[in-house]
Amino acid sequence: MTNPVILELKDLTMQFGGVKALNQVNLSVKKGEILALIGPNGAGKTTVFNVVTGVYKPTNGEILFNGSSLKGKSRHRITKSGIARTFQNVRLFGDMTALENVLTATDVHNKSGLMGAMFTSPRSRREESASRKKAQEILEFIGIANRSDQLARNLPYGDQRRLEIARAMGTNPQLLLLDEPAAGFNPSEKKALGELIVKIRNSGYTVLLIEHDMSLVMDISDRVAVLDFGEKIADDLPKLVQDNPKVIEAYLGVPADAS
């Protein structure tokens, strides 16, 4: 596969006080792939998402998206440029409907802004109805269209997690960062989510997936990168990563840690 690189981390370091959450990490995500990012708790996985989306400014190193540096860009501009994420813990607007949650995301591209909305200009009305249509289509694609008018907080947990993905898709991203989207799922829910992620990728998105469930990772990813204590210790085809002694050690710990 010689697809172009969509996201590139170059010598990325993120230091919090004395902790190097990321230590000179190099990683390339290719367009159209599902790349799994795995590693023990505290390895730095979520930090990758936080730095890429502009929540934190890296201590060192560079992030290129479609070849352009994200340095100094605000979170909003990074979202607009085509990167969207979900969170490890569900963060929805509980008192808004499922559809409204997705609409908060489609808003990033609307041009009429606050003034247009206040005076309900023709442009803002046009944008509003186009956004609603798009949001509804995304809910259908994700398989939760039947929930569109329900308050997010009343949805079953699994649908809340799917709604998070729908909301991320609302910003019309090229690259989706999914942070443990299957957390708390049973095996059959995990399988269904895996199929959904493949469907998302097959419809043109690139997916960077943080996931703990190894069978899900092995099933759907094209490549797996492994972080341990902020360092990348492996980056390869799923099968090869699974048998990599360094990776096994990172997950099982060394005997000296056993006490």
Ligand SMILES: Nc1ncnc2c1ncn2[C@@H]1O[C@H](COP(=O)(O)OP(=O)(O)O)[C@@H](O)[C@H]1O
């Ligand atoms: N905002 C922060 N302030 C201080 N330390 C942080 C912050 N965010 C993450 N860390 C630390 O960075 C390390 C990596 O965290 P994280 O990226 O959340 O790990 P993972 O997602 O792989 O479990 C941990 O030691 C964590 O405590």
Ligand SMILES: [Mg+2]
């Ligand atoms: Mg995390």
